[in-house]
Amino acid sequence: MMRTIEAVIVIIIMFAAFFMASYFIVLPSPREVSPMNLRALALTVLKNLDVNGYLGEVVFSDDSSAWKELQTVLSASLPPHIAYNLTVYEITEDGVYMLKKSVSNVYGGRVSFTESVSYMVSSPDVTYKTVAQKISEGGKNLTLYILNCADANGWWITGYTAQMLAQDVYNLLKPYFQTIILVNSTAQLLNLLDGVKLTTNPSESVTDAIIINTFGEVVPIPQEYTEGGSRQGQGYDSDKSSYARYCYTLGKKVREYNWKWISIVGYPFFYVTNTIKFSSRQNNYGIYGIVSVGAAGLNAFLQGLNYSNYVYNPTWITKDITTEYGVPVQFTAEAYYRSNYYGIYPASEQSASRALPGPGAPNDITRGYNLAIIAPVFNPVYGYYAAATFKHNSGKGALIAIGLTRTPDIRITALALLIYYKPNIFKETFTAPGKSRLVILQLAQLGGV
Amino acid sequence: MVSATIDHLVATTVLIVAFTLSMGLFSQIMQNALLYQFHMHLATKCSDTLDNILLSFGDMPGIFGLGDYTLEPYTLDPTLVMKLLSASGPIVEYPPGSGIKYSNISFGVGDYFLVPVRQCIDYETAQELLGLKGLYGFRLSLTPLFRVSFTSIQEGRDGKSLSFTVVVEGYGSPVSNANITCRLLYVRAGGGNYPTISITSMSKITDSNGKAQFTFRDVDVSRNYVVVANADAAHFHGVGYIYKQALTGAGNVIPFIENMENGMIILAHSYDVKQFNKTSALFYNATYFALDDDWNLMNVRLLGNYYGLLNYASGTQGKTYNRTQIPPEYLGRPGILVVVCRTGNEYGVTVMPWQIQSLSFSVEFGGNPSGWEWVATDVRHVLIGGVPYTAKLALWSLMGYQVARYGW
Numbered sequence A: 001m002m003r004t005i006e007a008v009i010v011i012i013i014m015f016a017a018f019f020m021a022s023y024f025i026v027l028p029s030p031r032e033v034s035p036m037n038l039r040a041l042a043l044t045v046l047k048n049l050d051v052n053g054y055l056g057e058v059v060f061s062d063d064s065s066a067w068k069e070l071q072t073v074l075s076a077s078l079p080p081h082i083a084y085n086l087t088v089y090e091i092t093e094d095g096v097y098m099l100k101k102s103v104s105n106v107y108g109g110r111v112s113f114t115e116s117v118s119y120m121v122s123s124p125d126v127t128y129k130t131v132a133q134k135i136s137e138g139g140k141n142l143t144l145y146i147l148n149c150a151d152a153n154g155w156w157i158t159g160y161t162a163q164m165l166a167q168d169v170y171n172l173l174k175p176y177f178q179t180i181i182l183v184n185s186t187a188q189l190l191n192l193l194d195g196v197k198l199t200t201n202p203s204e205s206v207t208d209a210i211i212i213n214t215f216g217e218v219v220p221i222p223q224e225y226t227e228g229g230s231r232q233g234q235g236y237d238s239d240k241s242s243y244a245r246y247c248y249t250l251g252k253k254v255r256e257y258n259w260k261w262i263s264i265v266g267y268p269f270f271y272v273t274n275t276i277k278f279s280s281r282q283n284n285y286g287i288y289g290i291v292s293v294g295a296a297g298l299n300a301f302l303q304g305l306n307y308s309n310y311v312y313n314p315t316w317i318t319k320d321i322t323t324e325y326g327v328p329v330q331f332t333a334e335a336y337y338r339s340n341y342y343g344i345y346p347a348s349e350q351s352a353s354r355a356l357p358g359p360g361a362p363n364d365i366t367r368g369y370n371l372a373i374i375a376p377v378f379n380p381v382y383g384y385y386a387a388a389t390f391k392h393n394s395g396k397g398a399l400i401a402i403g404l405t406r407t408p409d410i411r412i413t414a415l416a417l418l419i420y421y422k423p424n425i426f427k428e429t430f431t432a433p434g435k436s437r438l439v440i441l442q443l444a445q446l447g448g449v
Numbered sequence B: 001m002v003s004a005t006i007d008h009l010v011a012t013t014v015l016i017v018a019f020t021l022s023m024g025l026f027s028q029i030m031q032n033a034l035l036y037q038f039h040m041h042l043a044t045k046c047s048d049t050l051d052n053i054l055l056s057f058g059d060m061p062g063i064f065g066l067g068d069y070t071l072e073p074y075t076l077d078p079t080l081v082m083k084l085l086s087a088s089g090p091i092v093e094y095p096p097g098s099g100i101k102y103s104n105i106s107f108g109v110g111d112y113f114l115v116p117v118r119q120c121i122d123y124e125t126a127q128e129l130l131g132l133k134g135l136y137g138f139r140l141s142l143t144p145l146f147r148v149s150f151t152s153i154q155e156g157r158d159g160k161s162l163s164f165t166v167v168v169e170g171y172g173s174p175v176s177n178a179n180i181t182c183r184l185l186y187v188r189a190g191g192g193n194y195p196t197i198s199i200t201s202m203s204k205i206t207d208s209n210g211k212a213q214f215t216f217r218d219v220d221v222s223r224n225y226v227v228v229a230n231a232d233a234a235h236f237h238g239v240g241y242i243y244k245q246a247l248t249g250a251g252n253v254i255p256f257i258e259n260m261e262n263g264m265i266i267l268a269h270s271y272d273v274k275q276f277n278k279t280s281a282l283f284y285n286a287t288y289f290a291l292d293d294d295w296n297l298m299n300v301r302l303l304g305n306y307y308g309l310l311n312y313a314s315g316t317q318g319k320t321y322n323r324t325q326i327p328p329e330y331l332g333r334p335g336i337l338v339v340v341c342r343t344g345n346e347y348g349v350t351v352m353p354w355q356i357q358s359l360s361f362s363v364e365f366g367g368n369p370s371g372w373e374w375v376a377t378d379v380r381h382v383l384i385g386g387v388p389y390t391a392k393l394a395l396w397s398l399m400g401y402q403v404a405r406y407g408w
Helices: A002-024 A038-049 A054-059 A064-077 A162-176 A186-193 A244-256 A296-305 A333-342 A410-421 B002-055 B078-082 B123-129
Strands: A082-091 A097-104 A115-122 A129-132 A143-147 A179-183 A210-213 A218-220 A260-263 A271-273 A290-292 A371-374 A387-392 A398-402 A425-428 A436-445 B101-104 B114-116 B136-144 B147-155 B161-169 B179-188 B196-205 B211-217 B225-233 B236-243 B253-259 B264-269 B282-291 B297-300 B307-310 B321-325 B335-343 B346-354 B363-366 B375-384 B387-397
Touching: A002 B002, A038 A054, A038 A064, A038 A082, A038 A115, A038 A436, A038 B375, A054 A064, A054 A115, A054 A436, A064 A082, A064 A097, A064 B225, A143 A162, A162 A179, A162 A410, A162 B002, A179 A186, A186 A244, A218 A244, A244 A260, A244 A296, A260 A410, A296 A398, A333 A410, A387 A410, A398 A410, B002 B136, B002 B375, B002 B387, B123 B136, B123 B363, B147 B225, B147 B236, B161 B179, B161 B225, B161 B236, B179 B211, B196 B211, B196 B282, B196 B335, B225 B346, B236 B346, B236 B387, B253 B282, B253 B335, B253 B346, B264 B282, B264 B307, B307 B321
Parallel strands: A143 A179, A143 A210, A210 A260, A218 A271, A260 A398, B114 B253
Antiparallel strands: A082 A097, A082 A436, A115 A436, A129 A425, A271 A290, A371 A387, A387 A398, B101 B114, B136 B363, B136 B387, B147 B161, B161 B211, B179 B196, B179 B225, B225 B236, B253 B264, B264 B321, B282 B297, B282 B307, B282 B335, B335 B346, B375 B387
16 A cells, blocks of 8 residues: 555656646747747838938938828838837937837737837938948958858857858948858858859959858868868868868968958867768757867867968867856957947957967967967956967968857957957048937737737 | 555556656657747748848859849849749740740730740759758749739720729738829831830829829720839839730730840740640731839830741741840840730730839749648848839748758
């Protein structure tokens, strides 16, 4: 009898655990499972309304018929089950946002708007503008390539996809570059590695370019460089069964073409990715299309950058500053200044778990690979740099490594680049009062669950 | 001893039943959560892929995209849109037996947009370039935002007047205060056998229901006519059109864009395209209107055989098809081709856009989403040559429930 009672007690505990777990596991509503990207829809509607300056004309107009027309066009532009609320604020001389007008297709009732986008418009009567100096070197405007390969997966970019990050960094850096090109496949990356232009745009230049790898700790690899590919010898170390050789080749290419290679988060070159070639392989965390290289990837890249001979070296060289020293990393004075100058405001204190060693730290890469540390974003901690540019002493090639803890803040990447190049911003009649208005479009889906 | 054994048996049985039951319940929750993750991933992938298609510059090899680096983001290159292999209409082979195939966006017997398949980008190539091959299927739909339609069409008894109501509707509501300009292209007998076109126009503003009433007087619409209505609201344009009749007793003339690069167009007898079982001769005259920046129609003289005789029966005068060409300096502009044909006293008409937005044609590109376990969709607002379109992408996993391949 006692055993039956014990069994009943166990059952009670088991079901209690089930009901408690059920209480905490709240599955989302069907609408949230496959949501329409209302933010992107709202942004594209506003953007297209402003293509011919129409939005600027209306938001600075007191003509009620113009507002009515805007309301009509908004209603016509959005699906019938979408409620909208467009609000316009005037930005005063004191920087105060003053409500000017609001239009909506919701009257009465209560709608909770779930997504909103903001859009700044200037008065059509004013010709002021801010012009960012295009980033250049030796009088030549540089090309920015953003890795956006569709046949690649990212890691340590939790919550984002590389494509999302590519779009964000594109928007952040667009004013500072004459030419920005998204590298949309590993086949295009192959062309880039061969020094071949990707577009017919005459201002595109592969040499001296900047390359942002938005895939986090992973780097896309063209199939040709993989095992069994036509360039296996430059991509695969068959002795060690490692793709560190590909990272070595990348380092050499960075030096050869004088590229600035930017790693946005984590341990650079820790994995390689190609979703077609590695479709049945995963990174030990269940993400397919990724193969681990380990710490050997970064060491091989630095060897390539230094034109040293390739030696397989799996030594872990970064430091988890936050865990081991118990401190966050802090902006340098220059980073504070540039953050204000460019209007980019990431947190000035961050956790850094993959900081690279500089002078005073073991495995100092500046000494081992002839690098100079330029424009650090964060102050070093015991010789470790959480985000800085490591430029080769030959003057050719650099690695900008953001060794912060995931998830990535792409604004740090933009700031690191801007601190390095320091482009000027030319402001013309920027303080003209009442000439800028902020338009906020909020959207909500009606009906359904 | 016996009671202890029974106690054991009962306890063990009850425990096993309870354990199995609770594991079943837990696994159900886990299954739902996993499905949620898979579907969420699909939605994110759909959004990313749509942005990739709309923002990538597709005018170079190795890339599938509809953007252009000379245009604003989310403004599509009309030339690239023309090259999407249509998923909505069956492929047409012309001349019959030649093996030359045409992508087909046709909405009726008088509305054609046929472009050579060899110059189009097909679904499989697009999948490969987007890195989706074997993993995801998709369908991209480009649909004009403004629908411009005609109601209450009345022709005067003597054929000397035409009245109708134009209705402009958006995605979710009528478009009031839109400026509508209607161009009436009416057919005249001409001096010889070849019919000609004259043009007149009128503008009005839509009322609160998105409607505007038009009446053209003192124009001879008795033979045939085409009305092209352009709606302008907030610098957004929409286009609609009607014609009196497409066919004659001998069919009509079907235009094929033979080469998108040089604007060469084949004008074929409809019998030869196996469309209608009428073989009589057709006199035709093709007129091309290029659209200027204000959407005015500019009559542009075509090159080659823009008028002539099409006759299917062998050994008789005329050919089964002729070639004409859009002048190269107008290839970068949108335009409308109107082909009028005549047999006896019957007049037929055919219209064809050059760049889909000039007649607000819609495009379907990609695979068939029906029958898949879960299809994620997302939409963007895009511009094609000043015409707002809704770009909708439907994306599904080709691996059933899975969106990433399992390793075991």
